[in-house]
Amino acid sequence: MSNPQLTLAAPFTAILYLLGSWLGAYAISLKLNTVFQHKLAFWIIFFAVLALTYYSYVEPQIWFRLIILNLALGSVGLLVIPTLLRQLPQTRSFDRWVSIFYFLNVLYSFVRATINFLFLENIDHDHFTLTSSTWWLLGMSVNIILNILFAIVLSGCVIKDVIQHLNNERLHDPLTHLLNRRGFFEKSATLPVTSQSYFLVSLDLDHFKTINDTWGHYIGDQILYGVSQMMLQDKQPNDLIARFGGEEFICLFLAEDAAAALVRIEHYKMLLEQTSFTHYQIKMTASYGLTHIHNVHDIEYALQRADDLLYQAKTNGRNQISFDLML
Structure with missing residues (x-):
């Protein structure tokens, strides 16, 4: 996509990214059995979308949009990090790896914001195509790899949970929950x-x-x-x-x-x-x-x-x- 095409689609694609981050953070909070701050997540996403809309249609700035989007993604994911870090020493096997890869994904959002801040400021001045930028391509590649690894670990965790649930049903009385x-x-x-x-x-x-x-x-x-x-x-x-x-x-x-x-x-x-x-x-x-x-x-x-x-x-x-x- 050209830069004008990216600008036109930016608020809509950003909403999909941000909703995905919200649902992912909420899912992790359920896994950790903790209360998720939905109101705070909503306001982070709301103000991020407003800023992205402004820097898309009023004063187009690709550089600002990239920084805002990644900071917002990281901030939403950050809402469950304190609980995750507290519980990490007690978690086991796949659950621990799910927590580690989730933490890496959240951390990488801030890393990408830093990379954008340091190396992509000249996008709007020099008018080169963002999707041909080495830094942008490198960032997207790392993001894809992290998410594929996270998906693999998450799938393993789901399979483990299903097997554990079936094994519990096999060994326990359904009425009293005692051993059968x-x-x-x-x-x-x-x-x-x-x-x-x-x-x-x-x-x-x-x-x-x-x-x-x-x-x-x-x-x-x-x-x-x-x-x-x-x-x-x-x-x-x-x-x-x-x-x-x-x-x-x-x-x-x-x-x-x-x-x-x-x-x-x-x-x-x-x-x-x-x-x-x-x-x-x-x-x-x-x-x-x-x-x-x-x-x-x-x-x-x-x-x-x-x-x-x-x-x-x-x-x-x-x-x-x-x-x-x-x-």
Whole structure:
């Protein structure tokens, strides 16, 4: 395009650039889980478009337009940079590379503004065609390369997020968001060996069928979710909590000894008895089967023992803890 053609199209192409920068910065803010300053971005773009329109149709100045556009692009992108830099040390793999390339793109907008300021002032005086300028071509080439690399990294990040999301769905119960049976076995297979002992408790809500028959399955689901949240609030870093189906929950946890493990489950029992669920203020109890795991990789045998103990607790009257511990 000739310089007059560039001048005629400048405000319209600039709007596309600026909107792209706005959407890109907003997308990064969503990724960083932070609030985006939309009003500030709007005013930056608004005044940039006014200035670009003035230097296109009132007092045509290609040099000024290039500087204004790149400064505006960098300023919009800069709105999320403080949060990005704070979170960068905690980000991993593709997420970190997305942040790095976004930062480089924002930084390059200011670099291009500097290059335009230093080397392209003579465009309007000497009337040479901008698109044939070595500096302009070099700037566009670097910009294209950066954006291609950013797009590749971003695509990888999206693929990683999709795979992680699908894997989470595969390993977690959709109602309670606890581990499901498959997730429990996969996670337990990677548990580290420690000086402390592992214990396993199986708990089953008492008379839960009566809840579904009386209040309906929707209320029943709310109670199951409430119980899961109660267990998560008491969760320790190495605990594995799972819903094995229906109203049965499993918790694998570390304790110094059998007495400490029993105290932990008695605390669970007390929490459940003191909690009211849904707006109907429904009270629940549970039966518990608690066992010691002698070999952390022998989970299935421990589950069978915990299940037998749970059945024993129900047979003996429910709302109690049955265990085979050596206290």
